[in-house]
Amino acid sequence: FIYIFCIYMFVFDFLSNDVLVTRRGSNATLPCRLQGSPHDFFATGEVRIRWSKLSLDHSDEVDVLVSMGIYKKSFGSFHDRVYLKEADENDASLVITNVTLHDTGVYKCEIIDGMDDGAGIITLELQGKQSSVVFPYSPRLGRYNLNFYDAETACLRQDAIMASTAQLYSAWREGFDWCNAGWLSDGSVQYPIAVPREPCGGKNAAAGMRNYGSQNKHSNHYDVFCFTSDYKGHFYFLTQASKLTYDEAVKACKKDGSEIAKVGQIYAAWKIGGYDRCDAGWLADGSVRYPISKPRKYCSPTEAAVRFVGFPEKKHKLYGVYCFKALN
Structure with a gap:
């Protein structure tokens, strides 16, 4: 599933609460449009449209697509895989073709029109019991040998990405039980327990997600929970x-x-x-x-x-x- 969350700013209309269903390898449309009378900003070149993807902590962003009139450019891994939908004169929705695991994350749509501008935040996720799986991973060196950045690389090498807290929680709800603590994409360290027992928080503790909280991404070492899809x-x-x-x-x-x-x-x-x-x-x-x-x-x-x-x-x-x- 793709969950999309947006905000309203200035005179620009960013669609909200849309729920799209997609699979890895399919296409996804991230909505963004100018509100009001038809503007035809694609032809005039007066309006600049920029789509970017934010880092996990939103402190950095990379360009996905930039458009000014008839001139458009896509960047990096998105090159030749993204385009503006342009269903009408005000439509600046982004279409991502052949969605990959690495496309999941937070996107920002910016429209600049003279003295007016607006920005919308959109989250793209792949979820669903029938099309995804969370799995634990530790390297050849053994248990608890990965800092956050090593963990991120380890998942990428296994055709996966680091799992989110929501994805691990969903897996736990399905019965996933694992006693080794692992990194998650938000920098926290957790593990899911379906059957309470002494080595895993105590047999008298309730089943649930054991949470060590946020850890130092450089110096602390754990395993990792990875997420992959069909x-x-x-x-x-x-x-x-x-x-x-x-x-x-x-x-x-x-x-x-x-x-x-x-x-x-x-x-x-x-x-x-x-x-x-x-x-x-x-x-x-x-x-x-x-x-x-x-x-x-x-x-x-x-x-x-x-x-x-x-x-x-x-x-x-x-x-x-x-x-x-x-x-x-």
Whole structure:
């Protein structure tokens, strides 16, 4: 889902309380328009329109699209993926095509018309039980080795972004239970407990979100909770005659026209697609995991889960490989 929140300023009208439903890879329209009689600011070039994306703490912003009359320019990762809708003379709504995980966040629409100007704040999110998943992540070094910025990078490398508090809370409401504390996108450190127990806040404590509050982003180290959504592609276990080393696994996927799968992709395939396979396989980060949707003896007998084998020596010929083939 996309939730959009805006404000009114001056003579400019920014639509509010719109709720749009989208999927990763689809298009999204962020509304913004000039209020009043038709102005035709696209043709006159007298009005400047600027769309930007704000940082998490709103202290910085990067250009998304700038328009003055017939002249328009898009920037960075948005280049050739965004345009103004221009449904009528006053419409400055931004259309983002092929929405990615990295497009989520807060956007600002600014319209400057002579002595008048206005600005609207719009939040773009991807949510929904059927199209997203939150998962915990720690690196090869082990538990509690990531500062905030390392955590952010770790999620990006796994085809994911850092989860928000709302996304982790939603996952907890669905039964997500994890005893290791992890970073969230607002700089807080939390973890979800569905079954209270001694090592996780005490067995007499209520189930809920354990919250350490905001932590020093440079010096404090924890795990991280990542968020990913459905994808355009094919996730699969590559059937091989023999087990593979990590390097052999990478080459095998490449030979099959794919890439070795990432942790976010195995979680998405498991949670969203119901993928079930009892074979342990290499993933891109050097870990070995396998997804079980139907618990059974010898294959996660007590719960549906992505089972974690560990980070074995990459030279060992003990595992298969999970591959991912992106679709355009």
